[in-house]
Structures are given as C-alpha cells and as structure tokens.
Amino acid sequence: MKNLLHKLLSQAAGALGERCCPLCREPMSDSASALCVSCLNKLDEEAAQPCRECGHPASACSCPDSSLSPLPAFLAGRNWLAHTWYAHAGEDRLTEALLLSCKRKYSSALSAYIAGVMTDELVAVLPENARKDWILTYAPRSVRGFTDHGFDQCGEIVRKMGKTLHIPVRQMLVRVGGGEQKAMESAIRRADNISGAFEAVRVPEGCRVLLFDDIITTGATMREAGRVLAEAGAAAVFPVAFAKTMYTRSKSNV
Numbered sequence: 001m002k003n004l005l006h007k008l009l010s011q012a013a014g015a016l017g018e019r020c021c022p023l024c025r026e027p028m029s030d031s032a033s034a035l036c037v038s039c040l041n042k043l044d045e046e047a048a049q050p051c052r053e054c055g056h057p058a059s060a061c062s063c064p065d066s067s068l069s070p071l072p073a074f075l076a077g078r079n080w081l082a083h084t085w086y087a088h089a090g091e092d093r094l095t096e097a098l099l100l101s102c103k104r105k106y107s108s109a110l111s112a113y114i115a116g117v118m119t120d121e122l123v124a125v126l127p128e129n130a131r132k133d134w135i136l137t138y139a140p141r142s143v144r145g146f147t148d149h150g151f152d153q154c155g156e157i158v159r160k161m162g163k164t165l166h167i168p169v170r171q172m173l174v175r176v177g178g179g180e181q182k183a184m185e186s187a188i189r190r191a192d193n194i195s196g197a198f199e200a201v202r203v204p205e206g207c208r209v210l211l212f213d214d215i216i217t218t219g220a221t222m223r224e225a226g227r228v229l230a231e232a233g234a235a236a237v238f239p240v241a242f243a244k245t246m247y248t249r250s251k252s253n254v
Helices: 002-015 037-047 094-104 108-125 128-133 143-149 153-165 187-194 220-231
Strands: 081-086 134-138 173-175 198-200 208-216 236-245
Touching (some): 037 081, 037 094, 094 143, 094 153, 108 236, 128 134, 134 153, 173 220, 187 220, 208 220
Parallel strands (some): 134 208
16 A cells, blocks of 8 residues: 555656655656655765774775775775765664665665766776776565565676766676675674575676676675686686775674
C-alpha cells in the first residue's frame, strides 16, 4: 500500500511538472537533478565528515588499509578510494538510506547519482591519459539478492561510470556462492561468508582493474574479489567504493 501511494504521488507530481525525490519522496521541480536539494546537502555534509585518524574526508583519506587488496595498486598515494563514510549502526545518516534504497529497488536516478559522484572522485586521481590503462569491474551481488530484486546495483553504477569516464567496463567476476553481506557483521563472519564466492571470467593477462563495490565494511568482499582477479592474471586491483565504514584503528578488525 505504501509503495502504491508513493507511485501515485510521483505520477501526480509528474503531471504538475514535478517529480519526487527518490529518497525523501518530497516533490522536486529540477528535472536535471537526481535528488532534492535537501538530500543533496545532507549527503554533502556526511561526505565532509573527517576521518578519525587523519582528519580528511573519505575522498581524501590516505590511511593505509592493505587488507583491501592483495596487490600494491596506488592512485594519488592511496590504495583505496571512497566518496563518503558509512557510520556505525544507530547513527541517523542519509548515506545508509541511499545505499539500502539502491539495493532494494531499482532506481536509475539513484544509480546515476552514485555514478556521478564516483566519476568525479576518479577524475581527481586518474588523469585522462591514464584511464585507457584500466578496466572497470564490480563485485556482483549474491545470487539470492539478484533473484529477489532482479538487478545488480553495482553493475548499473559501473556501466554509467564507464560511459562518462571512457573507461572500458567488463564483468570479470561471477558470483557462485555467499549471501548478502550485512553491514555491521564482524570481519570474521563476513570473510567466512564471502570465501569462495567469486569466479573470474575474461580477465586479460596483466590488466589493471578498478574494482567497484557500493560499500567497504571490513574489506572482506574486496579482498576476496581482488584475490580471484589476481590469480586469474590481473596485475593491479584498486578498490573503489561509494562508502567506507569508519572505524578507529583499534576497531578495524571488529
């Protein structure tokens, strides 16, 4: 009933020359924007939150995290890139609502928003003349998740990123096991859940890979996906995500 009401409200807003923000459902008149001004401002505020270690926002954080990739790939002095922070459970943050919405219901507007901000982040660390040396791929969602929802949000986002950046996109991982990762599960449980979940396909020998996932929590998914790509012939794997969970160093393996 609630989804039907939202749909009817969206249609009514469209008839009046407006549409609804896919996050807060408020009518918005700017047809060129993916989200309303209020949601955009809130997401910008969350992205500006400083790292508890280095004091920089996620997009400029250079704190080392070698657990994310089995290969020494660096861009702009970093071995991972994220746009914003995913906070601890219980904090009221729009970032979490955005990511959950993207997983649960297909939205071209939300995937375009995430693709847009990730494109901006990659432009800042990867010069245009160097982009031809990289391939964009992604960590596919679980078979159950795809069956239940009928789409893979990371695949949608990556295809939009590649089109704008003129970086080739190739699906080099297929999901053969593992369930949907839960955001605040322990590192051990997440690692056990994702172990053996991927198989590599069509990996060019010696390629350099930008590996996208919507969120990095403990690094288990990126680490396993990177390991599989490396064993299949990738020379470098650089993790890229919309959000990365913020932990203090003492809690990094919790």
